[in-house]
Amino acid sequence: MKKIAYILSMAVVFSSCEKLVEEKVYTSLDAEKLYENVAGCEAALTGVYGELTKHQYYGTVFPQMAQNLCGIYTTEGTQIDNKFSNGSGTLFINWHWEAIWQVVARTNDVIFNVNKSQITETVKNRILGEAYFIRAKSYFDLVRLWGGVPLRLEPSKASTIHMARSSANEVYGQIVKDLNEAKKFLPEPAGAPLGRPHKYAAYALAQKVYLTMAGNDPSSPNWQKSIDDGLAVVNSMAYSLVRPYARLWQLPNKNSKEGIFEIQGSVVNTGDGASLTRFFLPGFPGSNLTPLADTWGRGKVNKEVYDGHMKEYPNDPRIDITYLDSSYRNRMNTTTVSIYPVAKTGRNSFTFIKKYVDPAYTGTSSNTNIIYMRYAEVLLMLAEAYNEIGNPTQAHAYVNLLLARARDLNGNNVNEPSEVSPANWMGMNQTVFRDRIMKEYRYELLGELDEYFQVRRRGQAYFKSILDAHNAYAPTILNVSNTNGFDYIVPTDPTTMNKIMLLPIPLTEMAANNLIKQTDQNPGY
16 A cells, blocks of 8 residues: 555655656556556545645645635634735745645546556546546646646656746646546446546536636627536536525535535545634634534634625525624633624634534544535526626526525425525626626635635736725724734735736746746746
8 A cells, every 4th residue: 555655646846856756766567557457546546536635735725825815814823814925935835836736747647547557448437537627627726826837738757847837828728628528538427426526517617617718808708608518517407406505514415416526524534634614613712613623713704795795685594504603602612702793803803604514523624525616606607607698687597596595494495485585686787797796606605715716717806896895894994903813904006916816836846847937937926
């Protein structure tokens, strides 16, 4: 097992060229042995998924980095701050870059070697489909975080350490190619193992990729491409909305009929553990929602976000499921801690995300899954895209499916006379709908690790409007000089806005890769 684990660590251009060469000692005969049977191929694929839950990826770094840089959360106790002062030497940024490239390196190994393997065609196709899907996901994360990056599509070797950045358009082109391969190879729903993507997950991710490529361009052909892939998901009848909304967040309902791709969590995970329970629930001491161990409270919801949801939909059942507000009992169950909106200032004057409660949380790991995509997002994306191409009837219809589920408190698929909020949308013009649908993503998906991308994909002006709304919100101006967990003001001058749309290329990459120089760095770094 040690040898297999070592083979699976074949990596890419991390801290030095020498390290890469050392890690590739076993890349020929032993790799052939690993991939000569189904068990070895499956082990290699499992190694790909294992990277996603590591500390440097979803285990710790990505939730802290992405959530703290989206203008929707407040944090303390982490090196990623809310004021965008991080640079190319920031450790978390370097770690996350390396973590994603480790996933890319492993998928490249799987694709290259499984293609040559003599295993049965059905198993081979499924493994290839999953590998293409994960590689597409990885490059989608890379291009949204850093823009153009090197396109590494083959197993790592010393001769390919140095590689220039491809353009963002070229990266998106490769993502589309990989997803087309995933669509071809991934099985129908009945043939996919539990917790793994099937064919229509590739369509759903492609829908999201095209929506992102459309950006803020009303004439982009990618709106229709996004619709086409979204309709393929809907018409497949592979997914449906879980009712009521509360049931979606109950632990027995992991990998539900709504989940499109979920990163698996388990308290028996012997590694770092990808635990949003730890990240989102209150900090030391934790709450009695996790009686076995304290949580961190590093993703506290900004006041304007919570108040905005309350104002828009004051009786929305999603509010009680999404937010831990007003107060909670400490982990020892001896004290009541007041939080927002009861506490108005200071470290406790925030609400928390309540979607990842797990009484079995151990301090490092949780049974809760990280839901990378679910069917609700497919419907929201269809609504947004139909609005952009000038079809308000379809746009309203898709968002109203979600609102009907949201107000269905007892989950019987019937809206009782008392179940009136959130009400259906009707009669909105294109501009009003566009503004409202972007808010609806937040109300439905808050805490699901997509906010960093949502606030940026509509362009710099939209992101600035999010930050300006935060800065203008009265309660956030109370303790602006104190950065230790209190309210904060974000700079939104043109230079800063031009800078914070992308992360800096890390110093580790620039030191190891001779074809990426300081002149290739992203603006502002």
